[in-house]
Amino acid sequence: MSLVSVQSVSYKYNAESVLENVSFDINEGDFLGIIGPNGAGKTTLFHCMLGLLTSYSGRITILNQDIKKNKKIFKKIGYIPQKKSIDEKFPLTVQELVSLSLTRKTSKNKVFEILKQVGLDKMKNRTIGRLSGGQQQRVLIAKALVNNPIILMLDEPTNELDHKSQNDFYLLLKELNEKNKITIIWTSHDMDAVNKYANKVSCINKRMFFHGDKGEFFSSEDHIKNYSESTMQIHMHAHDM
Amino acid sequence: MFEVDIFSYGFIQRALFSGLIIAITCSIIGLFLVLKKQSLLGDAISHMAFGGIAIGTFFNIYPIWTAMGFSIVTALAITKIRQSTKLPSDSLVAIMLSLGLGVGVTLVSLSDGFSVNVFSILFGSILLVSLQDIYPIIIVAIIVVSIIIVYYKKFLYIAFDEEQAKISGIEVEKLNYLFTILVAITIIVSMKLVGILLISALIVIPNVTALLFNRGFKKTLVISLSLSTFSVFAGIVLSYYYNLAPSGIIVLLSATSFMSVFLLKTFILK
Numbered sequence: 378m379s380l381v382s383v384q385s386v387s388y389k390y391n392a393e394s395v396l397e398n399v400s401f402d403i404n405e406g407d408f409l410g411i412i413g414p415n416g417a418g419k420t421t422l423f424h425c426m427l428g429l430l431t432s433y434s435g436r437i438t439i440l441n442q443d444i445k446k447n448k449k450i451f452k453k454i455g456y457i458p459q460k461k462s463i464d465e466k467f468p469l470t471v472q473e474l475v476s477l478s479l480t481r482k483t484s485k486n487k488v489f490e491i492l493k494q495v496g497l498d499k500m501k502n503r504t505i506g507r508l509s510g511g512q513q514q515r516v517l518i519a520k521a522l523v524n525n526p527i528i529l530m531l532d533e534p535t536n537e538l539d540h541k542s543q544n545d546f547y548l549l550l551k552e553l554n555e556k557n558k559i560t561i562i563w564t565s566h567d568m569d570a571v572n573k574y575a576n577k578v579s580c581i582n583k584r585m586f587f588h589g590d591k592g593e594f595f596s597s598e599d600h601i602k603n604y605s606e607s608t609m610q611i612h613m614h615a616h617d618m
Numbered sequence: 619m620f621e622v623d624i625f626s627y628g629f630i631q632r633a634l635f636s637g638l639i640i641a642i643t644c645s646i647i648g649l650f651l652v653l654k655k656q657s658l659l660g661d662a663i664s665h666m667a668f669g670g671i672a673i674g675t676f677f678n679i680y681p682i683w684t685a686m687g688f689s690i691v692t693a694l695a696i697t698k699i700r701q702s703t704k705l706p707s708d709s710l711v712a713i714m715l716s717l718g719l720g721v722g723v724t725l726v727s728l729s730d731g732f733s734v735n736v737f738s739i740l741f742g743s744i745l746l747v748s749l750q751d752i753y754p755i756i757i758v759a760i761i762v763v764s765i766i767i768v769y770y771k772k773f774l775y776i777a778f779d780e781e782q783a784k785i786s787g788i789e790v791e792k793l794n795y796l797f798t799i800l801v802a803i804t805i806i807v808s809m810k811l812v813g814i815l816l817i818s819a820l821i822v823i824p825n826v827t828a829l830l831f832n833r834g835f836k837k838t839l840v841i842s843l844s845l846s847t848f849s850v851f852a853g854i855v856l857s858y859y860y861n862l863a864p865s866g867i868i869v870l871l872s873a874t875s876f877m878s879v880f881l882l883k884t885f886i887l888k
Binding site (some may be wrong): 427428429448449451452454456458464466467468469470472473474476477478479502504506507 | 653771774775777778779781782784785786787828829832833834835836837838
């Protein structure tokens with residue numbers, strides 16, 4: 378049984394098509410990298426899957442529950458948005474930020490456990506504005522993990538990180554995927570990182586070009602060519618405008 | 619020298635008591651407003667309250683009720699428009715501010731009798747607070763502080779990131795409406811202290827000053843509460859001795875704290 382099922386999802390914004398008939402399944406334990414150029418609809422797809430956009434056609438289910446009918450299902454998801462959404466002047470310590478997500482059912486000790494796991498337990502009283510980019514991403518992971526999600530969704534999480542911080546970040550995701558059995562879904566431009574860490578790949582540019590095993594995608598010149606051409610089309614379209 | 623028995627005067631006791639309650643309430647509600655980047659919403663609501671008071675006085679209705687009704691309805695309307703359209707919220711606030719003032723000025727110009735009170739509406743009259751004035755201040759403070767204590771984590775999450783708060787199951791829209799009502803009723807009962815033109819200073823300045831310390835949420839709140847209560851206490855006492863308008867002194871003390879901390883952080887403790 379698939380954990381997440383996206384069936385024939387289409388979405389239009391101001392009559393312009395953003396997603397066209399996108400379908401794929403995600404299994405438990407998958408580490409899925411969703412690649413696609415800017416404007417390909419990756420964030421829109423995430424917003425549909427997270428219930429932030431509801432006017433799409435088609436159907437999305439998580440654990441066989443239609444997400445439009447069962448909002449509680451989102452509690453099983455940890456979400457990390459693009460880094461630009463963090464306000465570094467916001468007066469929150471690491472501990473306070475992670476505790477924001479804490480529900481009544483979750484023990485307060487969980488905050489310390491998670492901070493230890495992401496390597497930030499000694500910085501719990503530091504304000505988020507005083508953390509490096511990599512540390513901020515780790516705090517957001519800790520916040521997303523505090524209620525024991527079964528799925529972690531990350532929207533281009535390493536965009537503003539240096540190379541070392543990116544590697545550390547992906548290793549942490551890998552550990553969460555393998556040890557904690559959390560299904561990871563992440564969007565990225567970084568083909569190398571997807572090749573290195575993911576086990577499944579989705580290639581999207583409004584339509585789904587490919588969804589399947591990483592090996593199948595990266596061993597096929599046709600798939601990579603299709604992806605490259607679609608990226609080029611987006612760039613050329615942007616220059617035409 | 620200063621008289622030592624200033625605190626034995628009933629009007630000073632009432633002014634200090636109500637002033638400190640207002641300072642605490644405004645500081646708490648103001649921190650969320652500042653964090654939501656809606657500092658000017660307080661200003662807009664206070665101007666709507668001016669329109670509401672003018673309506674009440676013109677039609678011989680108890681003006682606090684009309685001020686409250688007019689402010690709440692328009693503030694909720696602005697919140698609804700902000701949530702359901704992409705219109706920039708600062709523009710909506712500007713519309714609200716002008717509308718309140720427009721209604722007020724028009725009705726004041728139509729009326730002969732109540733322009734005398736306009737000065738106290740605009741600039742406050744804390745030294746004239748009666749026992750009857752104190753009751754609504756206490757009731758509103760208890761309501762606002764209790765609701766904030768119950769929902770503070772949700773309000774904080776919404777202020778940090780509305781989108782993530784929504785995903786985590788928080789009813790963002792409903793809580794935004796509730797928060798707007800809390801802001802409106804806080805401002806209406808606080809007008810007596812500093813008036814509608816200066817109320818946003820009490821809401822914004824102590825919190826922005828506290829943010830300069832770059833601490834976590836709880837410490838920021840404590841700093842803001844300390845600055846706010848100090849300004850109100852010292853402002854009322856100084857206004858008595860030097861025969862000055864208390865609202866003006868309170869705002870000047872707040873602004874001085876801000877400038878002092880800013881200069882200290884920028885040039886000495888950088």
